Amino acid sequence: MQPFYFLNISRFLTALFLFILPFSTKILIYDQGSYHFGFFLENAASWLWVSEIFFLTALFFLSIHAFLHPEEYKKNQPAPVANQKYIKIFWLLIFALALTSIIWSPEKIVSFLTALRIAEMIVLFYLTRNINFLTAKTIAHILIAGAILQAIIAIGQYGLGHSLGLSFLGEIPANASTLGIARIEIGTLKILRSAGTFSHANILGGWLSINLLLLFIFPPKQKSILAISAGILIAGLIFSFSRSAWLGLIIGGSFLLFAHAPAKLKTLFHWENKTLTPKLAGALTILLVSLFALTFFWENIAVRLKDTKSISVRAEQNENAIKILMKYPFGVGAGTSVFALPEVSKTRLAPWEFQPVHNFFLLASNDLGFLGAILWIGLFFTFAKIFWEQKNFSALALLLNIFTIMNFDHYFYDIYSTQMLLATVLGIFFISTSNR
DSSP: OOTTHHHHHHHHHHHHHHHHTTOOOEEEEEOTGGGTTSSOOGGGOEEEEHHHHHHHHHHHHHHHHHHHOHHHHHHTOOOOOTTHHHHHHHHHHHHHHHHHGGGTOSSHHHHHHHHHHHHHHHHHHHHHTOTTTSOHHHHHHHHHHHHHHHHHHHHHHHHHTBOOSOGGGTOOOOBTTSTTOOEEEETTEEEEOOOTTSSSHHHHHHHHHHHHHHHHHSOOSOHHHHHHHHHHHHHHHHHHTOHHHHHHHHHHHHHHHHHTTTTTHHHHHTGGGTOOOHHHHHHHHHHHHHHHHHHHSHHHHHHHHHOOHHHHHHHHHHHHHHHHHHHOTTOSOTTOGGGGHHHHOSSOOOGGGOOOOSOHHHHHHHHHHHHHHHHHHHHHHHHHHHHHHTTOHHHHHHHHHHHHHHTTOOHHHHOHHHHHHHHHHHHHHOSOGGGO
């Protein structure tokens, strides 16, 4: 048997895991907490995702390799990064706090499984930062390929006005009239917001905005492929009608551009040679596709931008989250903060109103208390500090994109696919400057 047989299997399974990560196919493994109020509450149920099975299997084969070849495994560990011990401390404290919260949690199994998900994030973070396992460019290209597939599905959903029959991949069977589905309304006209195979259009938007930045940071060699890929991703992003994703991309993309301006702008685009570089091709693609979208879809986009209903709903959610934090300063328990909503809500909640607050850090505070929010903020501040000291502006741009979205949605905290995307993006940029 070849010495790297198990390692190569692990690499292949991890690559497959990253590609199928957007698929929302999952298996219900614990539902007692979801019937806490007498009806099924999906946010309180625990699931095993099909992509997760591939990841856990990849870890199994990697463990066999590490056991059979311990010296080779240790030799291939990534070079240390300045202040990396603080990152490790924050990760471990967050995990330890989630485990500790089981003591006072109203649904202890839910909190235990939530803590295990945090452990998965930590393992994936350290795995993807190891360039000897999979390079950052390889990981980015796999994620981008999966995102392009999602964008193509999203374009089809918008064009047809209904789902594409891909429920086996996790797509929600829906059209613009389906009760509770994300849509925009122009008078009596209802338009479905594309979600790909995600559970909500906002998650698709966030996924595509991050991968659009990754596309320009790790561009393909062929300029035509870059232009076509960017066009597809932008179209999918537009049809998600996700304002938080649009805003995140604008902030992250603007930072990336201005980080190179004005002194490096000429070199960045090679204007002096009049050549079409990948970055210039990407910039032109974004401009042309955006102009096309504004011309042909302006009415849809304008309606979405003017929508204030969701803003008022989220303001109420934030108010309730602050009340929960005041009542439970140590948190309700990992993954169980929705159980405290009836205690603070001014009105009787309908089943579909039992939603986590749409703010990553407020949700962390409701689950894990003041300390939990402080630890998560500290973790991101430490990443930002390290990236700034390394002058790693690409990583900072992505961090700004993600941080912006986090303040308007919860999916980086409690949805498996985006939890793993967060860990992966942080991992591929958390490398020594000597390896960049």
